Amino acid sequence: MRLKEHPILDFPAGREVVFTFDGKELRGIEGEPIAAALHASGVRVLRHSPVSGRARGFFCAIGNCSSCLMTVDGMPNVRVCTEPLKEGMVVETQKGHGHLPID
Amino acid sequence: MTDRPKRHDDDVIVCRCEDVTLGEIRRLISEGYHTIDEIKRISRAGMGQCQGRTCRHLIARELARALGVPQEEVEMPMFRPPTRPVLLSTIARGEGDE
Amino acid sequence: MRQAETTRTVNLLKEVDVAVIGAGPAGLAAALACAEAGVSTLLIDANDAPGGQLVKQTHKFFGSERQHAGTRGIQIPSLFTEKLANYPNVEIMWNTNASGFYDSGELVLEDEKRFMKILPKRMIVAAGASERFLIFRNNDLPGVYGAGAVQTLMNVYGVVPGDRVMMIGSGNIGLIVSYQLIQAGVDVAAVVEAAPCIGGYLVHAAKLRRAGVPILTSHTVLAAHGQESVTGATIAEVDKEWQPMPGTEREVECDVICLAVGLMPLVDVLWHAGCEMKYVPELGGHVPVRDENMRTSNPKVYAAGDSGGVEEASSAMVTGEIAGISAAKSLGHQAPGADARLAQLKADLAAIRSGPTGEKISAGVRCATVCGGVWE
Structure with missing residues (x-):
């Protein structure tokens, strides 16, 4: 959920962009971390852990841990807590260690 | 394998990159792996994408507890570059411009 | 090439x-x-x-x-x-x-x-x-966040972390983030502190008390509940050796567990x-x-x-x-x-x-x- 009113802060209205999450079309604000956009749309499970397949989400927000690694535009292990959202990004839940894109 | 009574928090994840549990850390300590580096090499705890930033202090605390020593006596692992994961393309590109 | x-x-x-x-x-x-x-x-x-x-x-x-x-x-x-x-x-x-x-x-x-x-x-x-991490069951479930992450999400990007938060830790960060959550309209179920007294400045604690948030000292979190994300937690009182006391467990309804443990x-x-x-x-x-x-x-x-x-x-x-x-x-x-x-x-x-x-x-x-x- 996004805040509309805050006693101290103003959130400048950024440009809205469309991206996909596991094939579903979602909207977010350009330049905000992908994780923030997903969170605002109610998505909390970002990956499944490599060995036991446990659900993992947003945790440290500063690119320090490995909780939020997702596959973005085919590239695995992207830290979505710091990666800025761009128009048309293809974001996917990552299962396990991820696969390198081959082209 | 050493017999070790099961504890209530054995299945808690300590290293989230490699899914290593507290029970596994305890089993390794009871088998004689008594430094963070030894535990890392045998279990991969601390060898994942975060390079031990989340789990290192938890493993150190468990070692201190199990060995009955203050935590400052637990030897820290080697810290090697790079400090954060690097893309293979960055390594291949080296110091180039594009 | x-x-x-x-x-x-x-x-x-x-x-x-x-x-x-x-x-x-x-x-x-x-x-x-x-x-x-x-x-x-x-x-x-x-x-x-x-x-x-x-x-x-x-x-x-x-x-x-x-x-x-x-x-x-x-x-x-x-x-x-x-x-x-x-x-x-x-x-x-x-x-x-x-x-x-x-x-x-x-x-x-x-x-x-x-x-x-x-x-x-x-x-x-x-x-x-x-941020320090804490050992409790299901500590890796989505919905368990570092306090800094909650602050970033909320204060920088204007996205609230959930509806009802349980804060672990009553140092200044735990107290300030709890208050900021309330400012953003989020419910704070409780602030849980393992030590027998509040860690941060009393000015911050007083604001929370006025907002009706219980600060539970000598308490710790034992487990997070939920399959794919947090739906609640079990907390318990701790003794002088910081060990949970059997029989003191109770359930807290929350969808976010926020760690402010240093x-x-x-x-x-x-x-x-x-x-x-x-x-x-x-x-x-x-x-x-x-x-x-x-x-x-x-x-x-x-x-x-x-x-x-x-x-x-x-x-x-x-x-x-x-x-x-x-x-x-x-x-x-x-x-x-x-x-x-x-x-x-x-x-x-x-x-x-x-x-x-x-x-x-x-x-x-x-x-x-x-x-x-x-x-x-």
């Missing part, structure tokens, strides 16, 4: 007087001090804007005017960058990470595209801190540089042994802010400036009045660390400072 890439693999070694790692409160203050002293300064940060964790601190600072008391944390970074912009001897690199420091004295930077080798005469490490200094590059390190629990973990000018056992390397021991943003600005003035001075450069300023800063630091909450920090700092306060 793209030919262009191979031909571009040239040696880009750049020399600089002082490299400052991290542009949070400590790094900004260090870089400004170096700028004023007239040394060539390279400030690098992994983010795309200055301030480090100041960008989410919406509360007003306490203390002395010299450390921006009365100003909100979010307003401080621009005060520094406006001044830094006047100095042609300062270069700033955003989105750049300090990847490693080598015995040759080379600092390797990386921006997710390429590596860059820098040869700094002095290096100031102001990399900040990372920070650990980020010191990787200091380990690379071979600095003598010491485990000082009062300062959050392993910290560099330093002299009173923030110089480490490696004479080319200084530490500042949380990298030297976890404190607050106000003390980070002071240790940053001390490190900056001292690093420049060791290269034979100083701004007019620098010695008087240095003495003033040391007095400011003592004042910040006075008072009941400063006692622990002061003990830690004494423990981490080289015998006699100076090397050799």
